[in-house]
Amino acid sequence: xxxxxxxxxxxxxxxxxxxxxxxxxxxxxxxxxxxxxxxxxxxxxxxxxxxxxxxxxxxxxxxxxxxxxxxxxxxxxxxxxxxxxxxxxxxxxxxxxxxxxxxxxxxxxxxxxxxxxxxxxxxxxxxxxxxxxxxxxxxxxxxxxxxxxxxxxxxxxxxxxxxxxxxxxxxxxxxxxxxxxxxxxxxxxxxxxxxxxxxxxxxxxxxxxxxxxxxxxxxxxxxxxxxxxxxxxxxxxxxxxxxxxxxxxxxxxxxxxxxxxxxxxxxxxxxxxxxxxxxxxxxxxxxxxxxxxxxxxxxxxxxxxxxxxxxxxxxxxxxxxxxxxxxxxxxxxxxxxxxxxxxxxxxxxxxxxxxxxxxxxxxxxxxxxxxxx
Amino acid sequence: xxxxxxxxxxxxxxxxxxxxxxxxxxxxxxxxxxxxxxxxxxxxxxxxxxxxxxxxxxxxxxxxxxxxxxxxxxxxxxxxxxxxxxxxxxxxxxxxxxxxxxxxxxxxxxxxxxxxxxxxxxxxxxxxxxxxxxxxxxxxxxxxxxxxxxxxxxxxxxxxxxxxxxxxxxxxxxxxxxxxxxxxxxxxxxxxxxxxxxxxxxxxxxxxxxxxxxxxxxxxxxxxxxxxxxxxxxxxxxxxxxxxxxxxxxxxxxxxxxxxxxxxxxxxxxxxxxxxxxxxxxxxxxxxxxxxxxxxxxxxxxxxxxxxxxxxxxxxxxxxxxxxxxxxxxxxxxxxxxxxxxxxxxxxxx
Numbered sequence: 001x002x003x004x005x006x007x008x009x010x011x012x013x014x015x016x017x018x019x020x021x022x023x024x025x026x027x028x029x030x031x032x033x034x035x036x037x038x039x040x041x042x043x044x045x046x047x048x049x050x051x052x053x054x055x056x057x058x059x060x061x062x063x064x065x066x067x068x069x070x071x072x073x074x075x076x077x078x079x080x081x082x083x084x085x086x087x088x089x090x091x092x093x094x095x096x097x098x099x100x101x102x103x104x105x106x107x108x109x110x111x112x113x114x115x116x117x118x119x120x121x122x123x124x125x126x127x128x129x130x131x132x133x134x135x136x137x138x139x140x141x142x143x144x145x146x147x148x149x150x151x152x153x154x155x156x157x158x159x160x161x162x163x164x165x166x167x168x169x170x171x172x173x174x175x176x177x178x179x180x181x182x183x184x185x186x187x188x189x190x191x192x193x194x195x196x197x198x199x200x201x202x203x204x205x206x207x208x209x210x211x212x213x214x215x216x217x218x219x220x221x222x223x224x225x226x227x228x229x230x231x232x233x234x235x236x237x238x239x240x241x242x243x244x245x246x247x248x249x250x251x252x253x254x255x256x257x258x259x260x261x262x263x264x265x266x267x268x269x270x271x272x273x274x275x276x277x278x279x280x281x282x283x284x285x286x287x288x289x290x291x292x293x294x295x296x297x298x299x300x301x302x303x304x305x306x307x308x309x310x311x312x313x314x315x316x317x318x319x320x321x322x323x324x325x326x327x328x329x330x331x332x333x334x335x336x337x338x339x340x341x342x343x344x345x346x347x348x349x350x351x352x353x354x355x356x357x358x359x360x361x362x363x364x365x366x367x368x369x370x371x372x373x
Numbered sequence: 374x375x376x377x378x379x380x381x382x383x384x385x386x387x388x389x390x391x392x393x394x395x396x397x398x399x400x401x402x403x404x405x406x407x408x409x410x411x412x413x414x415x416x417x418x419x420x421x422x423x424x425x426x427x428x429x430x431x432x433x434x435x436x437x438x439x440x441x442x443x444x445x446x447x448x449x450x451x452x453x454x455x456x457x458x459x460x461x462x463x464x465x466x467x468x469x470x471x472x473x474x475x476x477x478x479x480x481x482x483x484x485x486x487x488x489x490x491x492x493x494x495x496x497x498x499x500x501x502x503x504x505x506x507x508x509x510x511x512x513x514x515x516x517x518x519x520x521x522x523x524x525x526x527x528x529x530x531x532x533x534x535x536x537x538x539x540x541x542x543x544x545x546x547x548x549x550x551x552x553x554x555x556x557x558x559x560x561x562x563x564x565x566x567x568x569x570x571x572x573x574x575x576x577x578x579x580x581x582x583x584x585x586x587x588x589x590x591x592x593x594x595x596x597x598x599x600x601x602x603x604x605x606x607x608x609x610x611x612x613x614x615x616x617x618x619x620x621x622x623x624x625x626x627x628x629x630x631x632x633x634x635x636x637x638x639x640x641x642x643x644x645x646x647x648x649x650x651x652x653x654x655x656x657x658x659x660x661x662x663x664x665x666x667x668x669x670x671x672x673x674x675x676x677x678x679x680x681x682x683x684x685x686x687x688x689x690x691x692x693x694x695x696x697x698x699x700x701x702x703x704x705x706x707x708x709x710x711x712x713x714x715x716x717x718x719x720x721x722x723x
Binding site: 037165166167170173174177178181194195198199200218219222223232233234235236237238288290308309311312313314315318320327331335340 | 410540541542545548549552553556569570573574575593594597598607608609610611612613651652653668669671672673674675678680687689691700
């Protein structure tokens with residue numbers, strides 16, 4: 001069992017807060033990713049759980065026990081850093097075995113454990129090598145092996161694959177996930193890379209400026225972002241946002257971006273959007289590139305726009321559309337729009353359109369984006 | 374603006390050849406991206422063109438003239454680096470004016486003002502002109518660096534990973550802005566990066582560099598759809614192209630201990646080959662011919678990337694976000710056979 005509870009955690013550096021009123025429960029066997037830009041407080045939070053950083057107020061509980069007064073070494077938690085931190089003079093085998101040397105385990109038991117971990121990390125053939133002779137990915141595998149060998153209650157990882165090249169990162173992502181399935185240790189993982197967060201996490205906790213923004217499954221944060229920060233931090237290309245002007249005439253609701261022409265929205269949304277618009281100071285519309293639908297011929301319900309720029313990404317294209325004063329990016333099949341400058345017809349998928357309060361940035365929960373799956 | 378041509382250029386640092394008999398042509402007004410991993414020789418190429426390094430062999434032409442003996446200033450190319458090298462105590466206006474104040478140019482104050490105004494408008498930094506550069510955000514600083522390059526009319530723009538230090542959102546925005554700027558100026562751009570997305574999205578042409586040699590030059594479409602060898606195939610595209618060891622006999626490809634049998638598209642021959650297939654060209658569904666089990670599922674929001682396992686071998690497929698899958702459950706998969714790539718034992722495309 002290892003459940004980690006963070007209750008009202010606060011941390012200050014002088015008058016500036018690094019973490020503010022953070023509440024988060026990491027369930028037994030759960031893989032939670034702390035995601036955010038640099039300086040958001042995610043690493044400080046992780047280090048606080050590990051006992052490498054003091055907090056100013058709040059409680060950290062592991063399996064219900066407050067651990068603030070416990071030394072890092074007594075918390076039964078393993079830590080993996082971005083930089084491998086291996087002993088250069090020891091072989092991979094001795095590096096992995098190191099945490100067991102302090103215990104009174106028999107040589108046979110140590111050997112069995114090291115070999116088992118090495119097998120699951122596919123580094124058995126490297127056990128006699130020193131770190132200097134290993135490639136980056138293998139060094140990190142050994143570092144993870146050293147963390148796993150004690151079978152700790154929880155694993156904390158700080159950007160463990162951030163220093164690797166793109167291809168290796170992809171492979172390591174899969175390996176880390178499989179490893180977690182096998183070991184089932186409660187894991188807290190810090191990254192600024194939303195792709196890593198989306199692909200690894202059971203739940204993602206997104207932080208900005210020391211404040212927790214949203215906690216949810218990858219589906220939740222992608223399809224139901226709580227605010228503009230989350231909306232634009234998760235997903236690539238970034239979610240399009242633009243000030244929206246809502247107008248209702250009869251049954252139809254029209255939503256215009258900036259000063260541009262209006263898109264039609266279904267009648268059942270009309271009332272809700274109108275009420276929200278009346279209540280708030282302004283509305284910001286958000287839509288991911290895959291929610292912007294393009295037709296090459298004039299189509300009812302679509303408005304004519306110019307394809308300003310085409311970014312071919314191989315598997316698909318990103319087409320920058322000029323809608324009034326706004327640039328809006330659409331995702332299309334590769335080669336769908338032939339040339340930059342072409343006239344196309346666009347509409348916004350109401351099921352993938354989000355509305356936010358322009359002032360607070362909070363989602364207005366019109367429910368329109370909720371069907372997006 | 375000018376065309377740039379490198380012919381048989383070799384550059385050594387000690388015994389190490391950073392560039393090895395490299396030839397490259399960048400057309401006038403072209404957005405050329407030099408793409409490669411760290412240490413491939415990208416920055417060295419750029420510094421040779423800028424006149425910051427001298428080649429050990431080969432010729433460098435700028436605007437169809439031999440530029441080998443020109444000084445860096447005479448080459449008249451503008452450089453933008455990854456780290457914005459701005460004067461911190463100066464205002465944005467003073468930073469932009471700096472390259473125009475050189476005595477060789479002798480511009481009038483009115484001309485300088487007009488050029489700064491034009492560059493500032495293009496880059497949308499007009500409101501920042503009187504601000505000191507240490508008060509700017511990263512994106513603003515990089516815009517000012519680019520502004521300093523465009524205030525004069527250089528023969529070419531050379532950019533060394535200018536977007537690498539910016540966050541993802543800003544990088545995306547500046548990608549489009551740079552491409553737009555190049556189209557507006559009709560400038561010759563040489564853009565160096567290790568990021569294949571930047572190369573694909575901005576380049577008219579992409580040159581893939583590895584270990585000091587040009588591996589392939591082509592449009593983004595050519596590089597992605599007809600990679601010349603397994604290096605290009607696995608360097609461009611995300612997720613990485615699946616490369617699967619196979620055996621070709623007659624007109625069939627056999628892989629994964631015989632579990633996978635495919636018609637060899639067009640080629641004949643015998644012996645070991647490598648099959649390349651991109652994740653979006655693998656289909657998953659009950660009507661597909663081959664059996665696999667689900668090794669991993671990554672939710673990317675807009676789609677899922679699923680790692681499939683056959684006989685201990687893993688490979689990736691892109692599937693719709695709504696497709697329900699379970700780890701370690703059996704699934705069926707198939708290939709979009711026209712999109713199959715085939716490489717020989719040396720890794721060259723066949």
